Amino acid sequence: MENEENVEEYYRYLQKVLEFPVIGNPHNSIMDEEWFFDTNFHLNSSGKKVNTVQAVKDIKAMLGDPSSVKTNLPEKPENRSRDPEMKKQIWTKEKSSVYQDQEEIVIPKEITRIQDYSFESCKELKRIIIKQKDPSACMVGQHLLDGTNAQIFVPKEAADRYRLNYSWSVYADRIQGMEYP
Structure with a gap:
């Protein structure tokens, strides 16, 4: 409602x-x-x-044209986000709230999507470490960093690719490359 x-x-x-x-x-x-x-x-x-x-x-x-639109509409695609295996690969705001008082969150390379507003409740967050080397393999939502001053750390060799990626470029000024052990 x-x-x-x-x-x-x-x-x-x-x-x-x-x-x-x-x-x-x-x-x-x-x-x-x-x-x-x-x-x-x-x-x-x-x-x-x-x-x-x-x-x-x-x-x-x-x-004011009363004629109908004649076309075959596609079936609604299967919602993969309801698939239990797919859910494991999506980082949500609820996952982030578990780390609400932490200064650092590490996003494993298996994560393929970070949803809108994921880190909004994480006021203490300073570093988001993303293990994925390919920015196109991890889609990112809007307003990811609202309410936080966190920096995004990605593999050093991938930093420029992240900054230039369509989805990630909005965060370009907060993306830093780092060497991973």
């Missing part, structure tokens, strides 16, 4: 501040996590098709 109220509030805000009409029902634009590739900003190929069809429907409705 709270989420629906947030959507409505945001929709009203957009209608007020934008100088053009907002089309469609905002609730039709919220998609389940199965439609996304890695973060809530990257639709997978099935998600792109579903989102495009919804956009076409919204535009047609705004223009």
Whole structure:
């Protein structure tokens, strides 16, 4: 219920501040996590098709075109994050809260995804040590370091690759290379 109220509030805000009409029902634009590739900003190929069809429907409705959109929509992909083996490979905010009072967190190389806001509750955190050498093998969410002054340490030979990686580049000023024993 709270989420629906947030959507409505945001929709009203957009209608007020934008100088053009907002089309469609905002609730039709919220998609389940199965439609996304890695973060809530990257639709997978099935998600792109579903989102495009919804956009076409919204535009047609705004223009008063009553004709239907005829296309075969893909089945919703399997949610791999519900797979117990996959869950072991995702670093979450809940995992970080266990280390809330620590100055250092080590992310093993087996971790393939670090979710949004993962270190938000870790006020004492100074160092996040990532063992993975390939930045594209570990997707990272937004607002990772909110509320912390932590630095991200990666293998020295991979530091530039991390700083230039699309997902990691937002943290480039906090990424440092280090020699691992």
